[in-house]
Amino acid sequence: MAVVGRLDRIEARAGAGTVDAARCVPRRPQGRGRGDGRALVPAPSRVTMARLKSRSAAEALGHLVTRVEATLSSDEHGFPHYADQNTGLWARSPAGDWCGGFWVGMLWLTALVTGEDRYRRAARAWVERLRPRRGSDTVYRGLLFWHGAAIGALLHGDRTAREVALEGALGLARLYNPRARLIPLGDETGAMPHAGRDEASIGGVPGTTPLLIWAGREIGDAGLEQMAIAHADRHAEICVRADGSVNQSASFDVETGELRRRYTHNGAHDDSTWARAQAWAMAGFAQAARWQPRFREVTMRVSDWWVDHLPADGVAFWDFDDPSIPNTNRDTSATAIAAAALLKAARLLPDRGSRYRETAERMIQALLHRHLTPVGGEDPRPPGILTDGCYDRRTGLATRNELIWGDYYLFETLCALEEHLDPVLV
Numbered sequence: 001m002a003v004v005g006r007l008d009r010i011e012a013r014a015g016a017g018t019v020d021a022a023r024c025v026p027r028r029p030q031g032r033g034r035g036d037g038r039a040l041v042p043a044p045s046r047v048t049m050a051r052l053k054s055r056s057a058a059e060a061l062g063h064l065v066t067r068v069e070a071t072l073s074s075d076e077h078g079f080p081h082y083a084d085q086n087t088g089l090w091a092r093s094p095a096g097d098w099c100g101g102f103w104v105g106m107l108w109l110t111a112l113v114t115g116e117d118r119y120r121r122a123a124r125a126w127v128e129r130l131r132p133r134r135g136s137d138t139v140y141r142g143l144l145f146w147h148g149a150a151i152g153a154l155l156h157g158d159r160t161a162r163e164v165a166l167e168g169a170l171g172l173a174r175l176y177n178p179r180a181r182l183i184p185l186g187d188e189t190g191a192m193p194h195a196g197r198d199e200a201s202i203g204g205v206p207g208t209t210p211l212l213i214w215a216g217r218e219i220g221d222a223g224l225e226q227m228a229i230a231h232a233d234r235h236a237e238i239c240v241r242a243d244g245s246v247n248q249s250a251s252f253d254v255e256t257g258e259l260r261r262r263y264t265h266n267g268a269h270d271d272s273t274w275a276r277a278q279a280w281a282m283a284g285f286a287q288a289a290r291w292q293p294r295f296r297e298v299t300m301r302v303s304d305w306w307v308d309h310l311p312a313d314g315v316a317f318w319d320f321d322d323p324s325i326p327n328t329n330r331d332t333s334a335t336a337i338a339a340a341a342l343l344k345a346a347r348l349l350p351d352r353g354s355r356y357r358e359t360a361e362r363m364i365q366a367l368l369h370r371h372l373t374p375v376g377g378e379d380p381r382p383p384g385i386l387t388d389g390c391y392d393r394r395t396g397l398a399t400r401n402e403l404i405w406g407d408y409y410l411f412e413t414l415c416a417l418e419e420h421l422d423p424v425l426v
């Protein structure tokens with residue numbers, strides 16, 4: 001598939017790697033359950049849209065907005081990464097690491113919920129801070145530029161967000177390996193061991209797939225969409241097991257694309273199911289299925305596996321196969337990702353809609369009542385902290401902390417449940 005050779009021509013049309021702002025016609029802002037008219041999904045309705053039948057979702061949104069405001073007004077520098085769940089103090093990354101787009105995405109969602117232009121202006125300023133990452137050698141540019149920039153274009157019709165999202169997509173496409181039929185982890189993938197041009201991870205499907213498809217349709221180049229489809233297809237092939245569980249990572253031969261081994265970067269062992277790997281697969285394939293119905297089957301398989309193996313209390317352990325369960329860490333961030341993914345899957349797979357929605361609501365209720373501050377009337381901690389996220393249990397990094405991606409996906413899910421947002425749009 002000769003898609004990489006098209007990039008020079010795409011960039012020539014877009015302005016030598018920088019999209020001409022004069023050509024960036026904003027789309028109509030998309031909120032409260034409207035689709036953009038181009039994706040192959042059923043029209044939303046009150047029959048198919050999940051809604052939490054309590055005031056807790058609206059209250060939780062208020063706490064998350066308060067947390068965004070506190071983070072925004074802080075004099076600390078850098079993108080929020082993970083925080084002490086007792087004090088709310090963030091560890092930050094100067095350039096956004098792999099997850100900086102989630103912070104910007106929270107600003108776009110806050111603008112959507114509140115209607116306040118100051119949050120749009122803040123998001124636009126943070127988008128500019130992401131712009132230098134368009135050339136980073138990592139597949140996680142998909143997460144950075146989808147959540148950080150493309151969502152601003154889709155939800156708010158923002159010109160700067162659209163421009164930066166397209167730049168990020170074009171830069172990301174240069175990393176594509178046509179022999180392996182995927183975009184590898186790359187050499188600039190944060191502190192992840194065994195990263196490089198011969199490694200792949202399921203976390204490279206969410207963000208990356210919708211960003212490339214959206215960009216291809218925006219600038220009229222089918223090659224980007226073909227690349228995205230191949231990328232998602234190959235990850236389904238090498239990461240999704242026969243029973244629907246997900247293996248996190250794989251190594252391949254750069255020259256031939258041949259698979260060398262399957263393994264895990266962050267799970268309990270190579271044959272285990274790391275909770276966040278399963279959740280990333282659910283989110284990534286649901287995003288792909290929004291644009292390409294062929295991915296609905298794999299979305300169903302990985303989603304069914306999660307629903308069938310979720311603990312009765314609604315919050316996942318960090319790895320489904322940790323032999324220490326129940327005396328081990330939970331991961332509220334994986335739970336939030338999976339809840340957001342299930343709401344997307346419920347819209348895409350109506351036959352399973354009720355089951356997926358009910359499970360997502362049960363998970364969110366568990367997060368709100370047991371893990372989102374304030375937990376109880378006497379909780380002295382700052383409001384809006386999603387506690388008990390487990391970043392990296394294997395290395396002991398931030399194993400009971402607030403994680404920026406957990407916050408984002410909880411925010412996204414609540415926006416969908418309160419009908420501020422059609423879940424398949426993002």
